[in-house]
Amino acid sequence: MTTTVPENSLPETMTASVLSGVKALAIEEVPVPPVDADEVLVEIAAVGVCGSDTHYYRHGRIGDFVVDGPLILGHECSGTIVAVGSDVPPSRIGERVAIEPQKNCRRCRECRAGRYNLCPNMEFYATPPIDGAFARYAVIRTEFAHHVPDSLTDEAAALLEPLSxxxxxxxxxxxxxxxxxxxxxxxxxxxxxxxxxxxxxxxxxxxxxxxxxxxxxxxxxxxxxxxxxxxxxxxxxxxxxxxxxxxxxxxxxxxxxxxxxxxxxxxxxxxxxxxxxxxxxxxxxxxxxxxxxIFRYTDTWPAAIHLVASGQVDLDSLVTGQFDLDHADEALESDTHPDSLKSIVYPGRRSR
The missing domain is CATH 3.40.50.720 (NAD(P)-binding Rossmann-like Domain)
Structure with a gap:
């Protein structure tokens, strides 16, 4: 299908932090994910570290979800749309968004009932085998790329996920x-x-x-x-x-x-x-x-954006650690400190 991009075409590969086993994290060049007709490609600005990320990093599994191949962690994320699929208006390019990091099937009983968080066919960021956002780019369906006002920082936009x-x-x-x-x-x-x-x-x-x-x-x-x-x-x-x-x-x-x-x-x-x-x-x-x-969320991003934009919830003050992509392993270990709340990884930043 056709993908709409700005005049400067996107690269074919991107830098990502890839988990291959317990505490086995490495910086790799991987393909930029293809964009389906109803999807957008987001250049990732900030990613919050979640307890599930640290669990996969330390133990290689959560219940029945096992890391048995290369996996990109990170599902609390924000960024800017840089390309859109053929069914998405090109006017979305350049829009700052917070990502609702899931893709439901739209067809099952739970989806039809409006409980899409319980979709048995769900593809969720950083849940094996679905890659997450410790990478320069990620794709998401257009309805799950939520526009955020300029009053929200990249960090706050990423943390709309745990707020949800x-x-x-x-x-x-x-x-x-x-x-x-x-x-x-x-x-x-x-x-x-x-x-x-x-x-x-x-x-x-x-x-x-x-x-x-x-x-x-x-x-x-x-x-x-x-x-x-x-x-x-x-x-x-x-x-x-x-x-x-x-x-x-x-x-x-x-x-x-x-x-x-x-x-x-x-x-x-x-x-x-x-x-x-x-x-x-x-x-x-x-x-x-x-x-x-509770298992994840359904239709929460509009409420989350309002709570932060109106000053009723302060997400920026939760950030206690900031790391570039080369130090994603340190971000994943930062929760061992008693004063740690939320660490942020910036996939576009490199230390070397």
């Missing part, structure tokens, strides 16, 4: 003006969830974390109260919240958090933890608590 996770979480949790919420874990997702809960109107936002520095940080990003779960029994503290969000993956945090929910409340499991854990079933049954999970 938080928006989905708040929607599932039923957070509304005046409600109360307990969040377990003050890592990146917990902190973004705290900010988003505040934007959704929550009056009480309680955050638990084992690390004192992270608890203090939560207070700067929307929490009204923090708890050290080693000093306070969360299950018996009388918190009586409308909603509980687990952003830790800890079985103890999940069980205690559910017990802190008032009758007919909701618990949303977000954190990646043990694939199986024991839940307080009697408590769930007797208080009619809804327990659910």
């Amino acid at each position: 996770v938080a928006i989905t979480t708040m929607r599932k949790a039923g957070v509304a003006p005046g409600s109360s919420i307990l969040i377990a874990g003050a890592g990146p997702i917990g902190i973004i969830c705290a900010q988003t809960a505040r934007a959704f109107g929550a009056a009480e936002i309680i955050v638990t974390d084992l690390v004192a520095e992270r608890r203090e940080r939560a207070l700067r990003f929307g929490a009204t109260r923090v708890i050290d779960p080693t000093q306070v029994n969360v299950a018996e503290a009388g918190l009586d919240v409308n909603a509980f969000v687990d952003a830790s993956g800890s079985p103890r945090a999940v069980s205690d958090g559910i017990k802190a929910v008032r009758p007919a409340g909701t618990a949303v499991l977000v954190g990646l933890g043990s694939p199986e854990m024991t839940l307080p079933v009697e408590h769930i049954q007797n208080l009619e608590i809804t327990v659910t999970g």
Whole structure:
């Protein structure tokens, strides 16, 4: 099919950081991906490092998804459209966008029902065998390249992806003006969830974390109260919240958090933890608590862009590390530092 490009034609190859095995990351020249009729080619400006990226880097797999061939990591990304497919208006070239990093089939039962995040045929960035954005260019369907205003930085535009996770979480949790919420874990997702809960109107936002520095940080990003779960029994503290969000993956945090929910409340499991854990079933049954999970997102980018552009959510302040492509391995290890929140990789920058 025909691809529309500016007068200066695009290169045939691009630089990418390629994962070939556990902690085996190398800079390689790879082909620029072809652009289908309904797609756009984006020159990547910034990529946020996600916990799934670090997990693939350190362990080579997440559940049934196994790195068994070369893989480009990175799915929290932003950039500028530099070419479009034949079905996309050429006027999109030059547009700054945030990428919703997925491609659903549009035909299955879940897609037809509007739950495209649950499409069994989904192709998602940086999930084997689909390449991500630790590269100079990436392709995405035109409807998933979301225009962002100039008031958003490249970093904030990239971090609309984890904000979309938080928006989905708040929607599932039923957070509304005046409600109360307990969040377990003050890592990146917990902190973004705290900010988003505040934007959704929550009056009480309680955050638990084992690390004192992270608890203090939560207070700067929307929490009204923090708890050290080693000093306070969360299950018996009388918190009586409308909603509980687990952003830790800890079985103890999940069980205690559910017990802190008032009758007919909701618990949303977000954190990646043990694939199986024991839940307080009697408590769930007797208080009619809804327990659910989230898997990615559906139709969240417009809300995310509004929350950042209106100043209700601050994503730029989450950035604690910046790395060029040659140091992507350091970016993937940066989460070991207690003061780390979000590291950004810039695929267009090289150190040598």
